[in-house]
Amino acid sequence: MKLTILGATGSIGVSTLDVVARHPDRFEVVALSGHRQVEVLAAQCSKFRPSCAVVGSGEDAKRLAALLKKTGTPTEVLHGEQALIQIASLPEVDAVMAAIVGAAGLQPTLAAASAGKRILLANKEALVMAGAVFMGAVRRAGALLLPIDSEHNAVFQSMPHNYAGDMTRGGVRRVLLTASGGPFRCTPLEQLLGVTPEQAVAHPNWSMGRKISVDSATMMNKGLEVIEAHWLFNAPADRIEVVIHPQSVIHSLVDYEDGSVLAQLGNPDMRTPIAHALAWPERIDSGVAALDLCAIGQLNFERPDLERFPCLELAYRALRAEGNAAAVLNAANEIAVSAFLDGYLPFPGIGDLIAATLDVVPQASVSDLDGVLEADRQGRDVATALLKRLGKPSG
Ligand code: NAD
Ligand code: MG
Numbered sequence: 001m002k003l004t005i006l007g008a009t010g011s012i013g014v015s016t017l018d019v020v021a022r023h024p025d026r027f028e029v030v031a032l033s034g035h036r037q038v039e040v041l042a043a044q045c046s047k048f049r050p051s052c053a054v055v056g057s058g059e060d061a062k063r064l065a066a067l068l069k070k071t072g073t074p075t076e077v078l079h080g081e082q083a084l085i086q087i088a089s090l091p092e093v094d095a096v097m098a099a100i101v102g103a104a105g106l107q108p109t110l111a112a113a114s115a116g117k118r119i120l121l122a123n124k125e126a127l128v129m130a131g132a133v134f135m136g137a138v139r140r141a142g143a144l145l146l147p148i149d150s151e152h153n154a155v156f157q158s159m160p161h162n163y164a165g166d167m168t169r170g171g172v173r174r175v176l177l178t179a180s181g182g183p184f185r186c187t188p189l190e191q192l193l194g195v196t197p198e199q200a201v202a203h204p205n206w207s208m209g210r211k212i213s214v215d216s217a218t219m220m221n222k223g224l225e226v227i228e229a230h231w232l233f234n235a236p237a238d239r240i241e242v243v244i245h246p247q248s249v250i251h252s253l254v255d256y257e258d259g260s261v262l263a264q265l266g267n268p269d270m271r272t273p274i275a276h277a278l279a280w281p282e283r284i285d286s287g288v289a290a291l292d293l294c295a296i297g298q299l300n301f302e303r304p305d306l307e308r309f310p311c312l313e314l315a316y317r318a319l320r321a322e323g324n325a326a327a328v329l330n331a332a333n334e335i336a337v338s339a340f341l342d343g344y345l346p347f348p349g350i351g352d353l354i355a356a357t358l359d360v361v362p363q364a365s366v367s368d369l370d371g372v373l374e375a376d377r378q379g380r381d382v383a384t385a386l387l388k389r390l391g392k393p394s395g
Contacts, residue, residue: 001118001278002030004087006108007099009034009041011209012122012148015270016097017044019278019286027278031087033100033108036060042067045075052076052090054083084108089115095278098123099148101211102334103376106130110369116141120277122148124228125334129327130372131231145232146277151177151225152232153273154251154264165234175235176253176261177225178245179304180205182217184347185246189308195347197340205248205268214337218350219304223315224333227326230319237319242312244302249291267291310351314358324364324375331379332357335387344391353390357383 003020007013013034020027033054034041042064045053053068053075055061061079068075078086088096088108096112097120098105105123110130112119114137121127127134138145147153155177160170167173183202184192201213208216215221226240243253251273253263266272267288275286306313311333318325336353339345345353360382366372 001026001094002028002092003095003097004031004033004090004093004112005029005097005099006033006084006088006105007035007097007101007123008032008044009037010099010101011207012099012270012274013097016099016120016274016278017048019271019275019284020048022285022287026284030090030093033084033087035100035104038063038067042071042073046071046073049073050075052078052087054078054080054087056080081107085111088112088117094118095120097148097274098126101125101209103129103330106372107369110134110137113137113143113145114141116143118144118146120146120148120274124149124224125330127231128224128227128330129376130369131227131326132366133369133372135231146280147228147232148270148273148277149225149228150268150270150273151252152228153276155229155233155254157264157276158252158254158262159233163233167233167235167239171257172254173239173257174255175229175233175240176255177222177229177240177242178248178250178252179219179222179242180216180246180248181244181302181304182219184217184308185244192308192347197343200340200347204246206270210341211334211337214340214350215333217347218311219309220311220315220333220337220350220354222304222309223312224330226312226315227319237316242304244304245299247296247299249296249299265291311354314351314354318358321358321363322365324361324366324371324378325358327366327372327375328358328361328379328382329354331376332383335380335383339387339391345387349390353383353386356386356390360386 029048029050031052035056061077065077088111095118098109099122106126109126200217248268250263255261269288271286272288318329332354336350
């Protein structure tokens with residue numbers, strides 16, 4: 001199978017290459033992208049010898065080309081958004097790992113869908129922003145969409161065989177998404193005002209990029225995943241529930257009409273869902289250790305506290321509102337998370353900024369990519385303007 005890996009230098013990208021390297025007879029890397037991590041990308045190119053590598057800027061392209069020349073690596077270097085779209089839709093590519101973080105991944109991921117590829121979807125923001133448009137492109141081009149997000153991968157594995165998007169016909173009552181609750185599940189509420197970016201990105205169970213780690217701390221990550229589950233499985237908002245499960249061993253569950261509940265379990269390591277989606281419908285070694293249930297001892301569950309995690313509620317609100325709301329929510333969240341990471345917004349300000357943005361941007365229906373991009377722009381503009389009011393005065 002010939003692969004393009006978008007976001008190869010990130011947490012998911014590196015885990016993907018780890019799985020790929022275990023099966024050299026099975027996978028061939030055709031193209032890689034990394035935004036600014038030129039050294040990491042150069043090392044990946046010299047190991048996997050793709051025909052093409054993409055970086056963000058012309059300057060980084062020159063740096064990468066110079067590094068590749070030194071090691072005699074025959075990889076062509078391109079840069080910019082158009083080049084990402086190009087490597088996502090190359091005719092010789094069978095599968096595209098969509099692992100760019102945030103809205104920046106939308107257009108290349110959509111290009112892979114329109115080109116009818118097997119899409120391994122990690123970039124949940126693309127589906128949150130553009131659900132209807134994205135799923136329409138998948139359907140029209142006959143693309144195969146396989147979820148990498150551990151929860152959705154678990155739901156995919158627990159759904160009826162050949163599930164075609166009809167919960168009632170499949171006898172499915174509810175989709176249950178598990179959530180660890182992140183690093184602040186038990187922190188006294190009054191202390192949340194003072195938490196630092198370093199505390200927020202220190203996830204108890206998973207090692208991930210900085211943006212998704214903050215999303216896990218606010219539980220916006222679970223909110224985005226509720227919206228993602230809606231589009232992937234055609235599940236209405238009131239049939240998607242979130243359960244806090246601090247050990248992150250059960251990755252999610254499907255509740256059937258007859259009372260059966262099916263789940264997928266495993267050690268918290270993204271190489272499992274990555275290997276699952278790479279090889280589906282077959283199974284391959286991922287490098288993940290076998291689960292030792294007796295060593296884990298206990299699995300616990302609790303209901304999410306919406307006072308502590310207002311972002312979860314905001315995501316349900318955006319999903320129910322339809323139209324542009326989820327794209328606005330995602331845009332405001334990206335602005336809020338980066339302001340928090342820059343020390344400009346206190347942690348509880350993330351939810352406040354998103355709620356205020358949703359209140360200000362007028363509701364609109366969205367029918368195409370331009371509509372999605374307009375909603376994203378409006379969300380960013382309004383959130384940026386409001387930030388001046390909610391951010392720390394000292395900056
Ligand atoms: P990361 O920050 O570690 O890596 C992000 C990748 O995107 C890097 O390769 C970076 O070069 C690239 N990138 C960043 N900005 C870009 C831009 N403007 N244009 C082009 N490329 C850009 O992130 P990650 O943790 O690997 O997450 C990637 C995606 O996978 C996210 O959407 C995240 O929600 C999702 N995801 C991650 C995990 C995880 O365990 N890390 C789990 C589930 C879902
Ligand atoms: Mg997840």
